[in-house]
Amino acid sequence: MTSDLAVWKKSPHSGAEGDCVEVAVTPEFVGVRDSKDREGGVLVFPKQQWAGFVAALRRS
Template identity: 55%
Template sequence: MERVSRPDLKGVAWRKSSYSNQAGGDCVEVADGIPGVVPVRDSKDPQGPALLFPATSWAVFIARLKTGHRP
């Protein structure tokens, strides 16, 4: 597993998953524009921790979801 350095996430723009429901439950948010990593967090806990995924791994994950593969 490749190691990534911890970027400063203060002030980044988070966006909710298009699969999130309107009631605010079970939402995943991601932040764009951070070189090399994709931060992911639980929208119900915005001050909580964010998981950092290597951008290449995140791209593979999303591509597989779009083709119907499940992790």
């Protein structure tokens, strides 16, 4: 599954220190990883669950 996450993106609003996350999107899933530890673990969420998470952040 994580091999499908080929295109990682980081927000242009990220700090210069690199303290942010990167996301990769497939038709079904969203992957999240630490930009400072790209070889570390990847969290993978169903796309609908990720959308709910982002919507909740925007409401808060």
